[in-house]
Structures are given as C-alpha cells and as structure tokens.
Amino acid sequence: MSKLNILTKGFFKENPSLILVLGTCPTLAVTTSVNNALGMGAATTFVLLMSNILISMLKNVIPDKIRIPCFIVIIATFVSMIDLIIQGFLPALSASLGVFIPLIVVNCIVLGRAEAFASKNPVFDSLLDGLGMGIGFTISLVLIAAVREVLGAGSFMGFTFIPANYNMLLFVLAPGAFIVYGFVMAAVRQILNNVEAKRKAKQAKA
Amino acid sequence: MEYILMIIGAVLVNNIILVQFLGICPFLGVSSKVNTALGMGVAVLFVMTLATLVTSTLQMYVLVPLNITYLQTILFILVIASLVQMVEIVLKKMSPSLYKALGVFLPLITTNCAVLGIAIKVTEQPVIASHGFSILDSTLYAVAISIGFIVAIVLFAGLREQLELVEVPKGMKGVPIALLTAGILAMAFMGFSNLV
Numbered sequence: 001m002s003k004l005n006i007l008t009k010g011f012f013k014e015n016p017s018l019i020l021v022l023g024t025c026p027t028l029a030v031t032t033s034v035n036n037a038l039g040m041g042a043a044t045t046f047v048l049l050m051s052n053i054l055i056s057m058l059k060n061v062i063p064d065k066i067r068i069p070c071f072i073v074i075i076a077t078f079v080s081m082i083d084l085i086i087q088g089f090l091p092a093l094s095a096s097l098g099v100f101i102p103l104i105v106v107n108c109i110v111l112g113r114a115e116a117f118a119s120k121n122p123v124f125d126s127l128l129d130g131l132g133m134g135i136g137f138t139i140s141l142v143l144i145a146a147v148r149e150v151l152g153a154g155s156f157m158g159f160t161f162i163p164a165n166y167n168m169l170l171f172v173l174a175p176g177a178f179i180v181y182g183f184v185m186a187a188v189r190q191i192l193n194n195v196e197a198k199r200k201a202k203q204a205k206a
Numbered sequence: 207m208e209y210i211l212m213i214i215g216a217v218l219v220n221n222i223i224l225v226q227f228l229g230i231c232p233f234l235g236v237s238s239k240v241n242t243a244l245g246m247g248v249a250v251l252f253v254m255t256l257a258t259l260v261t262s263t264l265q266m267y268v269l270v271p272l273n274i275t276y277l278q279t280i281l282f283i284l285v286i287a288s289l290v291q292m293v294e295i296v297l298k299k300m301s302p303s304l305y306k307a308l309g310v311f312l313p314l315i316t317t318n319c320a321v322l323g324i325a326i327k328v329t330e331q332p333v334i335a336s337h338g339f340s341i342l343d344s345t346l347y348a349v350a351i352s353i354g355f356i357v358a359i360v361l362f363a364g365l366r367e368q369l370e371l372v373e374v375p376k377g378m379k380g381v382p383i384a385l386l387t388a389g390i391l392a393m394a395f396m397g398f399s400n401l402v
Binding site for chain 1: 224225226227228229230231234276277278279280283284287288318319322323326327330375376377378381382383384385386388389390392393395396
C-alpha cells in the first residue's frame, strides 16, 4: 500500500463513522453545530495521531498478553491532556462537548486503529493512518453537523441566515441526530457504490 | 418521592441511548434479536451498577481528598476494564450458566461508553441536587439508567426483527435504516420530555 493510500483511505473508503460504523456516540451527540463538530474532530484526531505514534514506537516493548490495558492507558493519557487543554483555552467548547471529551477514551476508532494498525506497522505509516482516520472522522462529523445546523438552527458555523420562525427544531434534538446520520450514511454509501461501479465498468471496457 | 422521580427521569426522560447518546455501539451492534438484546441489557445493568459503585467510592475517598481529580479518566477506565475482567472470571467459576448467557457480551462492555459516561456524569453533578454527591444515590441512578438501556434496546430489537421482513432501498440497507428507525423511536421518547 502506498503512503498516500494509507493517508486517504480513512477519508471516504474506510470512513470510521460512515462506513465502519465506529464512534457513533460522539457522531450523534456533538453534531448539533459545525463548530462543535470541528472541535470534536480535532480533539479525536489529536488523540488518534499521538496514540498511534506512541503505540507504534512501543509495539516491541509491550507484552502481547496485556496489550489492550497498555493501549487504554496510553490513549487515556492523551485524552486527559486534550481535555485539560480544551478546558483551559476553549472553555465554551468544553462546556458544549461536556462528557464526550473524556469519552474519546472509549471511542472504538482509537482503540481499533491501535489494535488493527499501529501495533503492527512502522511509526510513519501509523502517523499517516491516525491522521487520515482523524480527518475522515472530522469530515463525517462536519457533514452531519452542517445538515443539522442548517435545517435545525438556520445557521452555518454560528452565522444565522434563516429566521428563527422557519427552523425545524427537530433536527437539533435527539431524533434529528439519528435521522440525519442515517440519511448521510445512506447517501455516502450509495455514492461510493456508484463510483465503484463506474470504475469497474471502465475497467471492463478497457 | 425524590427517588421515584429520579428513577422515572433516568428511565424515560433522560433515556441513556435515545436522549443522552451513550452506548450507541451495542444499541446498533447487538439489537438484531430480542433475546440477545435482553442479554446485553442485563450484562450492562450488572457491570454499570458495580462500576459506578466502585468509581464513586474512589472519587469520594481517593481522588477528591488527594486532590488528583485530573486523573479521573485514566483511573476510571482502568477500574472498569479490570472490573469487567474480574466479573468474567468470577462468573466463570461461580455460575457457569449465567456466564454462558452473558459471557460474550462482557468484553464488549469495556469499550461501551455508557459505563464510563455515567461514572463520570454522576461525579460532575449530583443525581439529587439537595443530597450532594452520594455513593448510594449514584449507584441507584446507575441501576435506573441501565433499566432505561434495557427498555430502549429491547424495544429497538423488536422493531428490527420486523424490519428484516421489509424491502429496503439498496443504499439504505443495514445500519442506515436502523438509524432512521431509532430516530422515530427517539421521537416517541420525546413525548416523555416534560414528565418530571
């Protein structure tokens, strides 16, 4: 696999929340506004990147039998770091993301990449993998958040352009999260299927 | 009276899955049959109650007196992970039949954000405001919240069993249609929102 491929496979083809269906809790909970989604995406990317690098460096030191607890401690350390950083420098973001920042620890994406990729691959590849998966996660969060914020609050990144009387409040509330997530997931899967089918048709012609 | 209101609030009004968005992974993952959903629910009830009891005790007698609450996340996840492992070993020895029923779900619960989420949430704001932080209240709240989990996951599994028989557009198959169903279920639960 080429280096570029390792980086970009997380964007759409193996997108963690839209294709692999990992990390669903933050995807549903923090996508009420694009700003929240960007904040959560950035925090998760940081944790993914750092834990992937460190675990890949330590992969020969960590005994195989207790690798999962070791991974969890490493991940929890970085999560505590980003939690304190956000509390210190971005108190508003910390208040709106709430318990979901410490919960990055149990985000299946982070542990999943540690187990499936970082513990078997060299440091630079793991770095690219962590970065790619983080960016893919951020893309999916922003996609869902954009739909929910525009329909539900009539604004985009805090800039309001639809008067409050015409908002569909449902989309910022809990049911909207499930419904928009479902539709975005279906749309992305359908588009990927179409692209794949076209590519195959082209290959068959050639 | 306070306790009754707290339990109704935790089960219906602030349902952990449909309102608080915690524990979505098992909600989507093990909800294709009512029986397995019930098994998962009981396993969560078991682990969440024990975990909240232990983490609240640690919070009260270790983290706060020593002023090291910034280690909360690391300590709690380690406690939960080892607790799950321990429960698994104890069950295997003490009650093989229960282990057979719950065994497959136990490892999954370690990465279930519901357990850690509730453990952290009860330390952030007291369950019953006038009591302050109390271990008993927190544990009771964990029981009530996990009953809410069971209600949601069993209802959803029932819906999904019916969904199997329906023709669905190709792109919507599997998780997307399940999410839409969950959305409608969440809408139904919104009806409880001013109950307490």
